[in-house]
Amino acid sequence: MAVSSIAGVSDVAAANRPMRSRSPYPGWFFLPAAIIYSVLFLAPTFASLYFSLTRWTLFDSTFIGLDNFVQFFREPFLVQGLVNTVIYAVVTSSLKVVIGMLLAVMLTSQIMARGYLRSVIFFPVLVSTVGVGITFTVLMHPTAGAINQGLALIGIKGPGWLVDPKLALYSVALVDVWKGVGLATVIYIAGLVAIPRDYYEAARIDGATPLQNFFYVTLPLCRPATATVITLSFIGGLRTFDLIWAMTKGGPGFASDTVASVIYKQYQAGFYGLSTAGNVVLFILIAVLVVPLTMFLNRKQGHE
Amino acid sequence: MTKTKLIALMGASTLGLMLSASAVSAQQSGNLTFLIDNGPQSVAVAEAWVAAYTEQNPDVTIDIEVRPGGGEGDNIVKTRLATGAMADVFFYNSGSLFQAINPTQNLLPVTNEPWQAGIQESFKSVVSAGGEVYGTPFAPAMGGGIFYNRPIYEELGLEIPKTWDEFMANNEKIKAAGKTAVIQTYGETWTSQLFVLADFFNVLAAEPDFAEKFTANEAKFATSPAALRGFEKLQEVYEAGYLNADFGAATYPDGLRMVATGEGAHYPMLTFGIGAIAETLPDNLQDVGFFAQPGDSAESNGLTTWMPDSIYIAKTTANPDLAKAFVGFIGSPEGCDIRNEAVGATGPYMIEGCTLPDDVPPALADMLPYFQEGGQNAPALEFLSPVKGPALEQITVEVGSGIRPAADGAALYDEDVKKQAQQLGLAGW
């Protein structure tokens, strides 16, 4: 599939050559990336599709048709996992968009201590997920954790962040935002910087207020950045796994399970065929949600 | 008992001979890799073994590789075996998990190696497949039961409970004295399974053929009253309010610290915890005792036991003779002595000639009678049946935190084991 697409691209390049003798956009620019990507990613992925139809122990496999898919949909917590996955993706990506954009606007304005602010906001991006997970698990401990001890100082009895089944998913989502908002901010900063000053000049001459500036100039013109942040963080949210695994392992019980953690648990338990089938399901779920979303975001972009 | 002592004596007397013998005749050379899990006990004992062995065989080098434990570690082991990239010698579970790594295809049989003569049949049975033995014990045997804080028992004048009712009565008195009666540590989910798993002696006492029927899909946790008791016990201690305030977030080291220092009275756990207490809280080691999880009748009071994990040799090893020599060294009384020295004694050995030091910690002394004549014990379910559901620890967290009633939890677990049975291709599922 990938190979044919590359061949197709070079055909087009060849066809274009006579007309535009020196295309500044040669098709072979795709080639090195496409080779590495197809050999090391696409090929194994296609191989694994076969195993989703088998009962696979890694050592041998028995063809069982679609039984894995039937079994996967019968997982007792799959439905809750699906709901959790969507909640998690929506909560984290929308918070990252909103907070990231506000922080970026703040950081490109004349605010004091800009260097300090930019550094501390970006700092969590630098720490490994495992490290963040360990740190916040400790900070969110219901009795000895620093968060609840801090809240106790001002007279609030803190909740069981990670041990209350109703709260655990949201607590992890908050930490995800904490860790990822710096990246969203940087993407937005790059997007804001690309907006030509003339627009603001024109708006200023028209007597626009800062709020109008934001809604009529900044917001529409940093749409590419918004599209990027939404795409990356929404897919990241749907696939999310390592932070949840580092903090709650899907618990307490099954309360913060997402589709990815359900899949990983099947994998850990040695149900390799089943977990591969789960991956196919997750891929379809993501594709169903993300492909229309990106088409929507990109079409808007095209209209500009 | 007398027989064990005799063998122990023989072992001690031949020790000197063996030392010099291995230094002279079995002089080996070459390089080995040795994959272990990252538990501090495993690392400490593996380093001690390697140091001792390479000192006797200066031409040998052994690289220790460390992997995470738990399910993640299972994946590493399976992946490396399946792709032919396994270390020469590696550490892994015995029993049902051992069966899942396809031993006949991936491992080097050691059935007729000289050191195997000294290894107990009960251990061999959980590391055998297709008529061949593949494993050598990595550690002593363990029991699953309840650690208790001895000063609290003395202070409140409590007796070791022989029935569940006595246990709950003790808990009531401990709670009335303003102390935490039962410690649970669901921050590390595997610890939540103990009340269920360690109840298996009592299950077998009521239904001696439970394991066979369970494997054949004829007996269920939800429908067997004896098996359901484990889940009910978990629910009872939660509902009675006996648990520590942070039971949902506390971890295994927290639990050991609490029972050792008297922050709590009871901690259901496997006896290998003795080693960790000896390492981190040596001053409190004398304060910790141990008893089997009591059943409903005082007559049948016995311990649920766990076979030790094992050392295996990968079939892909480039140096099988050296690998065998090293594993034989681990499976010898000398190997046991090195272990005692490195991490202390944590239970009875499965190797003839291995001895425990004279001054064993009280928790271990409490455990030994169950293994001796007149004592009663039975293996945990995972050594009698290959069927173990992967979600048990999440389900026991739910039951033990009041999220799900015991009967529901047991039924959900019955559903969970089905996948495992199908994966193994067992009849009747």
Add this chain to the structure above:
Amino acid sequence: MKSRASVIGGVAAIAATFVVFVIPFLFIILMAFKDRQQSALRDFSWPNGFHLWDNVVQVVQTRNWMMVTAFINSTLITVASVTLLIVLAAMVGFVLARRKTRYNGLIEFLILAGLMIPPAVVPTIWLLQGLKLFGTLHGMVLIQVAYNLPFSIILYRAFIATIPRELDEAAVIDGARPLDVFFRVILPLLWPVTVTNIVVQSVGIFNDFTNPLYYLPGNQNATVQLTLYNFQSQFNTAYNLLFTNILLITIPPLIVFMFFNRQIVAGMTAGAVKG
């Protein structure tokens, strides 16, 4: 120009970010200063003594100086993969943003698929073994490139769209070859996104845990994240050493960030001039 409101806003922002972002970092540092007993309590308290140096020495020496090997390996992998990623992803993003063909939809789908599909570990290992790349650093580099390309391409593509097409067309008219156009004209203009890419990808690859675990077994191949497992297991955790370890392995990403932080500022002023 600075009104009282903006000063108040600035102070509020500093205070809020201090609580939200700095205190967790301080917690890591405090833990790294503690001894084992105190750290086991995991509370936000002042260390009982200065144990940082002991902890650092112990962390670095553990398992035969594994940390040193790990730092070398992780740095090599990170530098090589990020360099490849930047060039390859920018090339793809450039042509993808500029040329509209009927294959663009398919290519974009493949890129999204790369973000969406979790890699198939075991078939990949079989493949690497067949290519004699299994357990080698350059094999690991290629894996990191393959897995992280989609992310970088998406970042590049979005921002190449904002660069006026006239620029490269002018260069072509001046007689520049495609490679010249790309490396001399386009790539420099992409500097702010390249910086983002460098920072994000190098941090991600440096901090990657699972891929080295599967594709790069063996002690001589240890990477930094694996060193965390020396101090944290399901049986026991030495929190002082664990947090010291987290602190140490966060230093290289921190250096990368501090270096490029200025570049981001430079990119911003460049943007302002350009506008």
